Amino acid sequence: MSTAVTLDETYLPITRDGDVVLARQKGRELAVRLGFSGSDLTLIATAISEIARNIIEYAQTGQIFISSVQHPGKQGIRVVARDAGPGIPDIELAMCDGYSTGKSLGLGLPGARRLMDAFNIESVVGVGTTVTMEKWAS
Amino acid sequence: MLVPILKQGDILIASVQAALSDQDLLMFKDDLSERVGRFRSRGIVIDVSALDVLDSFASRTLSGIAHTATLRGASTVVVGIQPDVAFAMVEMGLRMDRVATALDLEDGLALLASRAKNEHRRDAR
Numbered sequence: 001m002s003t004a005v006t007l008d009e010t011y012l013p014i015t016r017d018g019d020v021v022l023a024r025q026k027g028r029e030l031a032v033r034l035g036f037s038g039s040d041l042t043l044i045a046t047a048i049s050e051i052a053r054n055i056i057e058y059a060q061t062g063q064i065f066i067s068s069v070q071h072p073g074k075q076g077i078r079v080v081a082r083d084a085g086p087g088i089p090d091i092e093l094a095m096c097d098g099y100s101t102g103k104s105l106g107l108g109l110p111g112a113r114r115l116m117d118a119f120n121i122e123s124v125v126g127v128g129t130t131v132t133m134e135k136w137a138s
Numbered sequence: 139m140l141v142p143i144l145k146q147g148d149i150l151i152a153s154v155q156a157a158l159s160d161q162d163l164l165m166f167k168d169d170l171s172e173r174v175g176r177f178r179s180r181g182i183v184i185d186v187s188a189l190d191v192l193d194s195f196a197s198r199t200l201s202g203i204a205h206t207a208t209l210r211g212a213s214t215v216v217v218g219i220q221p222d223v224a225f226a227m228v229e230m231g232l233r234m235d236r237v238a239t240a241l242d243l244e245d246g247l248a249l250l251a252s253r254a255k256n257e258h259r260r261d262a263r
Binding site for chain 2: 017018020021024025028038039041042043045046049050053097107108110111112114115
């Protein structure tokens with residue numbers, strides 16, 4: 001993902017419940033502009049919804065950056081969710097279906113990964129978490 | 139009220155009109171639950187055709203609403219899940235186990251009517 005050139009970016013502060021809805025709507029809008037089709041738009045919006053909710057649930061506040069991304073031969077959308085929350089002690093465990101330290105089903109992160117083409121989590125306990133995910137326009 | 143709930147005989151019809159936040163969903167759950175008791179409803183149809191996303195929280199809340207209502211004697215049918223939304227739910231691994239679903243409002247009402255008829259038959263035996 002390091003070779004990417006970013007052209008167009010939306011920045012969204014995530015500080016309350018309603019921002020989750022706003023983030024997925026903004027993500028869908030940008031995905032439309034980038035040429036994504038019907039079912040991909042829903043997959044992208046749903047993945048954004050999951051990671052935005054994780055910010056509210058675990059870190060209370062954070063930011064989401066949504067941008068276009070270009071790699072040689074393909075174009076897509078990149079979503080970066082960043083927070084300065086408690087961090088994830090065991091990322092492998094957090095990516096398991098059904099594992100949750102919150103009150104959710106534990107399908108948020110693994111589910112979001114399945115909806116996107118690329119998915120990465122960096123997290124340091126006590127410092128915060130950054131989720132980066134990308135999807136290519138077909 | 140964010141989700142209008144219509145009463146038609148012993149059936150409640152809830153039409154979700156716009157994207158709901160998690161708090162909105164929880165308010166809807168309480169609102170519907172209160173009405174089932176107040177109107178002694180036997181059936182509920184929840185129309186989600188206006189929703190472009192049903193994520194893990196929304197799926198879980200809808201399942202919760204349906205199961206709670208069923209325990210209180212009101213059959214619940216979720217109708218109008220859009221094709222793209224259904225596809226995303228399958229991709230994510232979200233399930234709405236043991237929740238009745240139907241294509242649209244018309245089919246949902248028909249399903250409730252046929253259930254009521256079967257119950258009536260059972261009672262008559």
